[in-house]
Amino acid sequence: xxxxxxxxxxxxxxxxxxxxxxxxxxxxxxxxxxxxxxxxxxxxxxxxxxxxxxxxxxxxxxxxxxxxxxxxxxxxxxxxxxxxxxxxxxxxxxxxxxxxxxx
Numbered sequence: 672x673x674x675x676x677x678x679x680x681x682x683x684x685x686x687x688x689x690x691x692x693x694x695x696x697x698x699x700x701x702x703x704x705x706x707x708x709x710x711x712x713x714x715x716x717x718x719x720x721x722x723x724x725x726x727x728x729x730x731x732x733x734x735x736x737x738x739x740x741x742x743x744x745x746x747x748x749x750x751x752x753x754x755x756x757x758x759x760x761x762x763x764x765x766x767x768x769x770x771x772x773x774x
Contacts, residue, residue: 682731689762696739707755723757726750
């Protein structure tokens with residue numbers, strides 16, 4: 672029996688953890704960064720969305736969480752902030768989907 676790795680499922684699991692308040696991909700220092708706190712609620716532009724999609728593909732192709740973290744560590748600060756901003760938007764969307772009364 673062959674078990675296939677599905678990158679989209681690993682990201683869905685990490686997004687689900689985010690809805691519970693757990694962010695295993697991100698270091699605590701990144702979460703406390705004032706630039707992240709400032710930008711995570713800003714709207715994502717079309718250009719940023721395309722770039723974020725490429726960053727998500729880069730991270731999600733790795734199976735292990737530690738490898739995903741290493742990819743994030745290797746990103747320049749601007750890309751990492753964009754990735755986190757997009758990730759938080761996905762978590763926010765998931766929370767709103769689960770609790771429509773919050774809208």
